[in-house]
Amino acid sequence: MREPLMFVAIHDIAGRTRGKAFPAGDFEGGRRGTVGWTPTNVQITCFDAIAPSPFGALGDLLLVPDPETRVELCPVDDRAAERFMIADITTLEGAPWSCCTRSILKGALERLQRVAGVTLMGAFEHEFQLTNEPPLPTGGYSLAGFRAEADFCEELMAAIGAARLTPDTIMKEYGPNQFEVTVGPERGVRIADAATIVRELTQALAARKGDRATFTPIRDPASVGNGAHIHFTLLDADGKSVNYDPAGRHGMSAVFGAFIAGILKYLDRIVAFTAPSVISYQRLTPHRWSAAYNNLGFRDREAAVRICPVATTEPDRIARQFHAEFRAGDCAAAPHLALAAIVHAGVQGIEEGLEAPAATEEDLAAATSDSLAARGLVRLPTSLAAALDRLEGCATVRGWFAPEFVPIYLAHKRGEIAHVEGLDAEALHAAYDRVY
Numbered sequence: 001m002r003e004p005l006m007f008v009a010i011h012d013i014a015g016r017t018r019g020k021a022f023p024a025g026d027f028e029g030g031r032r033g034t035v036g037w038t039p040t041n042v043q044i045t046c047f048d049a050i051a052p053s054p055f056g057a058l059g060d061l062l063l064v065p066d067p068e069t070r071v072e073l074c075p076v077d078d079r080a081a082e083r084f085m086i087a088d089i090t091t092l093e094g095a096p097w098s099c100c101t102r103s104i105l106k107g108a109l110e111r112l113q114r115v116a117g118v119t120l121m122g123a124f125e126h127e128f129q130l131t132n133e134p135p136l137p138t139g140g141y142s143l144a145g146f147r148a149e150a151d152f153c154e155e156l157m158a159a160i161g162a163a164r165l166t167p168d169t170i171m172k173e174y175g176p177n178q179f180e181v182t183v184g185p186e187r188g189v190r191i192a193d194a195a196t197i198v199r200e201l202t203q204a205l206a207a208r209k210g211d212r213a214t215f216t217p218i219r220d221p222a223s224v225g226n227g228a229h230i231h232f233t234l235l236d237a238d239g240k241s242v243n244y245d246p247a248g249r250h251g252m253s254a255v256f257g258a259f260i261a262g263i264l265k266y267l268d269r270i271v272a273f274t275a276p277s278v279i280s281y282q283r284l285t286p287h288r289w290s291a292a293y294n295n296l297g298f299r300d301r302e303a304a305v306r307i308c309p310v311a312t313t314e315p316d317r318i319a320r321q322f323h324a325e326f327r328a329g330d331c332a333a334a335p336h337l338a339l340a341a342i343v344h345a346g347v348q349g350i351e352e353g354l355e356a357p358a359a360t361e362e363d364l365a366a367a368t369s370d371s372l373a374a375r376g377l378v379r380l381p382t383s384l385a386a387a388l389d390r391l392e393g394c395a396t397v398r399g400w401f402a403p404e405f406v407p408i409y410l411a412h413k414r415g416e417i418a419h420v421e422g423l424d425a426e427a428l429h430a431a432y433d434r435v436y
Contacts, residue, residue: 007084008035008065011101011196013412014046015276015332015436019063024083027065037061037089042099043412046277046332046435051415054408061097063087069193071163073204082204086193098402101336102189108343108400109188116255116350118242120343122232123185124195124335125325127173128202129219129226131212131433135176145172149179152209156181159201165194175224185231195228195335215331216436217280219429225283227290230326230339231308234259244322246315249356250298250307251322257356260296260305260324262349263342264357267294267304267328268380269394270341272387276413277332278420279432281383284328286365291328293377298359304328304380307359328380331436344400388413 006027009019018041026032039055065085073082089100096103113119136148146153149172157167166184173180181202186194199215206213218225234242234256245253252260263270275284286292289301297303310321329338357376364372372378381387388410391397398406420428 002080004081005083006065007082008063008087009084009196009200010037010063010087010089011192011334011336012044013042013099013101013334013337013409014044014416015334016044016046017196017200018044019084019087034062034064037063039097039099042408043415045412045416045419047416047419047431049415049419051412053411054404060092062090062092062094064090064094066193068190069197071197071201073159073162073201076208079208084200086196098405099408101334101340102192104401104405105189105192105336105340105343108340108347112343112347115347116234116259118234118236118255119187120191120232121185121187121235121241122191122230122323122339123168123183124191124198125180125182125227125229125231126195126198126202126215126331127178127180127226127228128213128215128331129175130177130179130206131214132177136172140172140174140178142172148172152205152211153179155205156202159205160198163197163201165197173224175226176220178224178226185233187235189336191230192335192339199331214433214436216429216433217275217277217330217332218282219433221282221425221429225288225290226330227283227327228329228331228333228335228338230329230342231323232326232342233323241320241322243324244319246318250296250359251318252307252356254356255350256324258350258352258354259346260349261354261357262347262352263305263326263345264294264296265349265352265354265376266345266394266397268378268387269390269397270345271328271380272384272391272413273341273409274326274329274333274338275387276384277330277432277436278384278417279429280330280332281381281387283330284380284382286363292380293360293364293372294380295360295364295377296357298361300360301327303360332432341397341400344397348396348400384413385417 004024005021006024007021039059043051043053069086075081089097168182243256291304297306
């Protein structure tokens with residue numbers, strides 16, 4: 001016999017999904033709506049070591065599940081069904097906890113609404129690798145490569161649909177055993193909830209077939225990395241996109257241009273949230289189809305933010321399709337926290353009245369530092385330690401969060417750095433491969 005269980009999940013600052021399970025019938029019957037949690041859990045790094053914590057053994061919190069995020073993956077053979085809901089972390093009095101990544105995102109979205117009168121619509125685009133050996137002997141983007149994992153791909157898309165998300169595309173990507181999966185856009189906090197759901201469904205279904213899916217930022221430094229790109233649009237109160245203005249620079253409206261300018265201005269500090277592992281910075285290098293500078297690109301896949309193409313010449317349809325993509329992130333990041341940092345940076349740009357940036361159209365790695373500086377362009381940090389230092393040194397970014405949050409985050413990530421210090425390249429990549 002089995003007792004059906006419901007897992008109450010949070011996506012923590014380590015980029016891991018943690019939580020507790022209780023009998024599913026207790027939730028259905030209204031007998032249980034919360035489970036307990038411990039403040040020091042926020043300092044459990046991705047390697048399950050506890051970084052220095054200000055909480056020690058003290059304190060209690062609650063996990064409050066959101067029924068709108070409920071996911072159920074039906075049982076197969078003798079396996080248990082997988083059921084989970086995403087939760088907020090609150091105090092015992094019901095107030096949002098300052099280190100809850102989902103609550104932090106809600107706060108950022110409230111600021112966006114208050115300052116600009118708009119909401120956010122968007123979606124994460126995920127790259128991952130299956131770890132079966134030997135690697136698929138088939139090329140990137142090929143039908144043969146897709147065919148080798150077609151059953152898995154169809155099961156994943158079906159599970160995404162069953163989770164009340166919108167399946168979009170899935171393909172064999174360029175790297176060994178690498179795939180990319182995309183879903184349709186969601187609004188507000190649901191954007192990051194969907195990212196958590198997609199990652200967990202991918203890993204659950206890979207495990208069911210005796211494989212393992214990894215979203216690690218980079219498995220092999222001689223090969224490609226795995227990104228988590230975020231497509232985003234600003235919507236007015238009527239749900240209409242406010243991104244596009246045909247008279248604006250590169251088609252950007254004033255508010256959308258300011259939002260993007262804010263992201264780029266603060267990118268070298270918020271990258272500590274969006275690319276937060278030691279190995280993330282091996283991806284953020286020139287000529288990796290990733291982001292190495294705080295630049296805007298017009299359909300440029302090496303830009304930190306790119307303006308995406310539209311598939312129409314009709315003005316109304318252009319306005320609906322016109323959007324941007326944030327490319328300086330990976331799945332070591334908690335999706336709610338990464339998105340919160342992006343939103344806060346964008347709102348800061350609106351508050352500061354920044355002008356829409358000009359798109360770059362050249363190889364920035366070949367440019368001189370003086371020419372980059374003249375255009376407000378900087379090389380992104382080349383290590384997690386450097387990214388954390390830039391975050392710590394920016395009072396503006398620290399001010400977006402509760403006073404205790406950034407010091408806790410810095411201690412957490414510096415604890416992660418200390419944990420892997422001294423590992424050779426093979427051991428370092430293997431360590432991250434296992435946890436993500």
